[in-house]
Amino acid sequence: MQRTTPPRPLDVEALFPELAAYRGTTTRLHPRPGRPGATASSVGGPLLWPADEPWPVCRENHDRVRGRRPADIHRRRQVLAAAWAREHAPGPTEEERELLDELHREHRLSEAAATDPLPMIGLAQLYRRDVPDLPAGPDDCDLLQVFWCPFGAHGASGHGLEPHLRWRRSWEVGRVLTAPPQPPVVGSDGFLPEPCALHPEQVVTYPFAGLLPEELCARIDAWEDALEAEAERTAAQPAGDGNRAEPPRYQYDLSIPPGWRVGGFASWHATDPYPMDCLTCGAPMHLLLTIDSSEWDGGSRSWRSLQDQERSAHHVATPTEVVVGRWGELNVFACPRDPEHPHRWSIQ
Numbered sequence: 423m424q425r426t427t428p429p430r431p432l433d434v435e436a437l438f439p440e441l442a443a444y445r446g447t448t449t450r451l452h453p454r455p456g457r458p459g460a461t462a463s464s465v466g467g468p469l470l471w472p473a474d475e476p477w478p479v480c481r482e483n484h485d486r487v488r489g490r491r492p493a494d495i496h497r498r499r500q501v502l503a504a505a506w507a508r509e510h511a512p513g514p515t516e517e518e519r520e521l522l523d524e525l526h527r528e529h530r531l532s533e534a535a536a537t538d539p540l541p542m543i544g545l546a547q548l549y550r551r552d553v554p555d556l557p558a559g560p561d562d563c564d565l566l567q568v569f570w571c572p573f574g575a576h577g578a579s580g581h582g583l584e585p586h587l588r589w590r591r592s593w594e595v596g597r598v599l600t601a602p603p604q605p606p607v608v609g610s611d612g613f614l615p616e617p618c619a620l621h622p623e624q625v626v627t628y629p630f631a632g633l634l635p636e637e638l639c640a641r642i643d644a645w646e647d648a649l650e651a652e653a654e655r656t657a658a659q660p661a662g663d664g665n666r667a668e669p670p671r672y673q674y675d676l677s678i679p680p681g682w683r684v685g686g687f688a689s690w691h692a693t694d695p696y697p698m699d700c701l702t703c704g705a706p707m708h709l710l711l712t713i714d715s716s717e718w719d720g721g722s723r724s725w726r727s728l729q730d731q732e733r734s735a736h737h738v739a740t741p742t743e744v745v746v747g748r749w750g751e752l753n754v755f756a757c758p759r760d761p762e763h764p765h766r767w768s769i770q
């Protein structure tokens with residue numbers, strides 16, 4: 423089913439005509455549970471991977487001998503979904519709770535070492551034919567495949583992620599790998615995606631406010647403050663019931679949509695913006711892909727698709743079951759001059 427983003431609460435360019443010069447597009451991927459095939463764009467689905475090509479592995483020295491088994495994670499999600507879907511007495515029974523506790527148990531691999539090659543998790547694949555804002559890959563590549571290590575123990579901090587992106591020409595793939603290697607355990611349930619079909623939709627987007635000209639950003643802040651003050655005055659009036667609607671905000675309603683998306687502008691809501699330049703050629707990098715922990719939250723409900731308005735928020739907001747850090751988002755950047763230059767990323 424196609425997903426459609428509701429119209430924005432107001433025309434932000436009518437209020438701030440200068441924004442027209444910064445207008446861009448981004449493709450919301452709208453992942454939803456499904457059974458995608460290897461020839462489809464997907465999150466957590468089978469990848470179009472050549473049978474004779476080595477699967478990506480993580481070789482960084484970090485603890486990967488203790489965690490939860492992928493099969494247990496998938497099974498636990500199924501049990502929980504079925505339990506809460508029951509019309510009568512929804513929620514896990516005592517018997518199901520015992521099973522859920524067992525499936526959530528961590529396991530230690532006595533035969534594994536911290537330096538053993540660890541199969542990465544196939545996170546997503548995107549075909550250019552499906553995703554309007556996906557840029558051209560190197561040498562006419564039309565397929566982007568995304569992996570990450572199932573342990574967040576990388577880099578100098580010891581808490582970083584390890585994404586890995588691979589471009590390929592889909593028409594050159596012959597025999598497809600049907601049983602890719604899997605890590606025996608993962609560090610957290612959120613590293614393991616559930617299979618999701620995509621429903622790409624291109625929408626208009628604008629830059630993060632802190633990256634706009636200072637004068638324009640100040641005017642947007644003043645406009646938001648005025649709306650908030652008016653809403654508080656209205657709620658305080660004797661006839662008011664105290665249940666006022668939240669006024670629209672540039673960050674949460676008018677500029678950058680939440681959820682998995684391709685292209686557009688990165689949000690910097692968790693940190694101050696900092697330069698994201700190519701480490702090879704110095705060019706300012708463009709946002710390639712956003713991997714988000716949820717499709718929307720309490721502050722971004724206005725982006726919830728029209729087709730999902732009546733559905734349970736639990737099933738709509740977290741379809742992939744992927745969690746980035748502490749329920750954040752991973753922004754992956756690419757060099758506009760040469761897509762083969764190493765990618766960079768930030769967590770927000």
